[in-house]
Amino acid sequence: xxxxxxxxxxxxxxxxxxxxxxxxxxxxxxxxxxxxxxxxxxxxxxxxxxxxxxxxxxxxxxxxxxxxxxxxxxxxxxxxxxxxxxxxxxxxxxxxxxxxxxxxxxxxxxxxxxxxxxxxxxxxxxxxxxxxxxxxxxxxxxxxxxxxxxxxxxxxxxxxxxxxxxxxxxxxxxxxxxxxxxxxxxxxxxxxxxxxxxxxxx
Amino acid sequence: xxxxxxxxxxxxxxxxxxxxxxxxxxxxxxxxxxxxxxxxxxxxxxxxxxxxxxxxxxxxxxxxxxxxxxxxxxxxxxxx
Numbered sequence: 464x465x466x467x468x469x470x471x472x473x474x475x476x477x478x479x480x481x482x483x484x485x486x487x488x489x490x491x492x493x494x495x496x497x498x499x500x501x502x503x504x505x506x507x508x509x510x511x512x513x514x515x516x517x518x519x520x521x522x523x524x525x526x527x528x529x530x531x532x533x534x535x536x537x538x539x540x541x542x543x544x545x546x547x548x549x550x551x552x553x554x555x556x557x558x559x560x561x562x563x564x565x566x567x568x569x570x571x572x573x574x575x576x577x578x579x580x581x582x583x584x585x586x587x588x589x590x591x592x593x594x595x596x597x598x599x600x601x602x603x604x605x606x607x608x609x610x611x612x613x614x615x616x617x618x619x620x621x622x623x624x625x626x627x628x629x630x631x632x633x634x635x636x637x638x639x640x641x642x643x644x645x646x647x648x649x650x651x652x653x654x655x656x657x658x659x660x661x662x663x664x665x
Numbered sequence: 666x667x668x669x670x671x672x673x674x675x676x677x678x679x680x681x682x683x684x685x686x687x688x689x690x691x692x693x694x695x696x697x698x699x700x701x702x703x704x705x706x707x708x709x710x711x712x713x714x715x716x717x718x719x720x721x722x723x724x725x726x727x728x729x730x731x732x733x734x735x736x737x738x739x740x741x742x743x744x745x
Contacts, residue, residue, distance in 0.1 A: 464743075509742075510744055515738040515739060518742055519737060519738035522742070523727065
């Protein structure tokens, strides 16, 4: 189970509002390569992982992604809070404002609501870990695209932190994949014959 | 998981669940002094139970001192 901690993993203190940026950054909240997708992907896949290392890695990275979801939500909130409706509309957030006011809602930069179709949970640990490696690279690329559009250091610093975490997660998933591959490649020895072979004495 | 371990874990779960219930109740009744007193007492009990379990069987959260090898990854996970 989980217990909430009343702190962010990385501080967010944005002084200047910028709804246009919020419209793009929210894609890391509810977009295809965003933090919600990441968390639910790993937390779902962990049940079918075959080694202790892979179970722990998916459990703990899936947990950290929830902390990242909170950071992205905080960035979007601080970029839009108190912005008047006409400014939201002028800056490209008219449709968002119509449905959600200043609330935080998981959707992509193009406005598509979050969907479980963004993730897979295949029951095949190699397929799942390969997906996770790709997911971390896609998230890194998205953070780099966002950083190409952001000047404000108050916004850049948390985005840079989140980008770095994608790289660390990629590294850890690569190690988990190697451990899983080694386990699956091992020869299997049976200390005694499996019980079902003895059920029909004939 | 052996039965003594299972029994102690159930006690930790029950103590923690009591805290979750009181937590939610207190969020909407923040001036209920009696409930706060019960919460504080239950918290002491839950902490002691958790400490005992972790000393005997290993960490419940990763933020726990560990022997080598790193004990956090050890089975069983709750879904196993």
